Amino acid sequence: MAASLIIEHLTFQYSDGTPPALSDFSLTVPTPSCCAILGPTGSGKTTLLHLLVGSLMKHHPSSIAHGSIMINHVRYEPAPKEVLFPTVGLTLQDPYVQLSGIRETVHSEVALTLELLGTEPSMIDAQVQKTLRELGLYELSHRRPNTLSGGETQRVALATVLVADPLLLLMDEPATALDYGAQAQLKSTLRHLKEKTTLLITDTHIDFVLEVADRFVVLDKGTCILSCSKAEFLAHLPELGNLLPVDDWREVLKLRERRSPHTERVFKALGFT
């Protein structure tokens, strides 16, 4: 079951006198869907994710926040003050940090999440196996986590969160350190995931999220400057050159304007309407 997410007029400052990391930010994410939060470094993407999961207000008691967040019909004013896991799961930008480093195998690393949650020991193994199969990681069950490739580590990091079945999954720049093949695998996983979980993915590049997300939000210095569907986002793309690396996409958009049968096929394959 996926969770709905409604953010209303959220403003956040790390402390009094500092510029707001988020300013009057509002967003509604229907269930189930995938929303991409785009923007340059320092635009407030990671702050937003940590506010949603509850770790930011908990660890920054002197921070100042206004507005409200509603997750799965539960309202938090201004934001959750306790970590909401397993209702909300967050994967960090660095997947190597996400893994505890203290478990011998991928299976036991994923199982650690359930152990930490106090799950009945007899149920842990089945749940871990199910998650590993879903993410195509079953073959890696007995591998040592520190011997995995970047893409595999990213998917194992995702498994450590997904094993608890979060209703809302937040991912902080999941594709940053991945090569093309690993990105393609992760995209396929996320396309499958968004059918049952609400996803919120941040990124500084367009390429990865364009094939996965249904809704796009662009942040700049904590302010939402665009919140729209994929079609609207593509239409606005040329205006975002100062915030996002859109140069390559300008060429793609030019091709799109020509509308030849070949480009039509390419756009269809990419999931564009």
Place this chain on the structure above:
Amino acid sequence: MTNYHLGPKSALTLLLTTCAFTLPWKIQLALLCLVVLLPFIAPPLRPISPKASRTFLKFIWFSCTLGAVIVFVNGLLIRGDEITYEFGPIVLSTEGIVFGLQTAPRLLLISFSILLLFISTPIRSIIDRLQESGLPRTMVMVLLLALYFVETLPDRIERIFVAQEARGAPIRASLLSRLKALVTILSPLLLSSLSESVERGTALELRGFLVSTLSVPPPARARTPHIATIVFLCVSLLLVAYRILVWLRP
């Protein structure tokens, strides 16, 4: 689950540590030779991985150097009536050398006894036992993270060395330059370790660490102590009793 004989091995560590404080240095030296051979002749004490095996072999060489340095430094610094060796300003006293010979096996015996436990037992097995003993899970996790930090420290230093080398710093030119480089990387090393610890802590918290349901205690298993555990513990107690009697004797 594989039985790693944690009880007997912990008791053996305790016994060897007791020996290091109660027996004469010559017996300690003989025991040390036996302990070095144990991983090769006693199956329960075999290293659990090639990495553990390499660590043990490296530590044998390291302990030889350390033992020699302890004897030399004591011989050099402790002044006595009898001179064993004299070469220019280097004068080694017999009293100092004897004191070094008494100290080195003690230190090495304690180090080897602890190392034996760790090279032959997976960390997971130690954690399970700690939890079964009733140690809170939060405490166990903090211990594990500390162990992880120690384990990854050499790799972290190596990474910084490689990065410094790439910038042209002559850090591997000599032992002195390595030592100098080690001093200069201390602050970045500490800062990066602290930063990673915070991130790792956050990541664990985001996976449910410290969640209220955590208070579910792990099931405790009733165990009958292994005969070796009882024997090692009894011998340790006897040695302590013997030492106390020797002290009390007029």
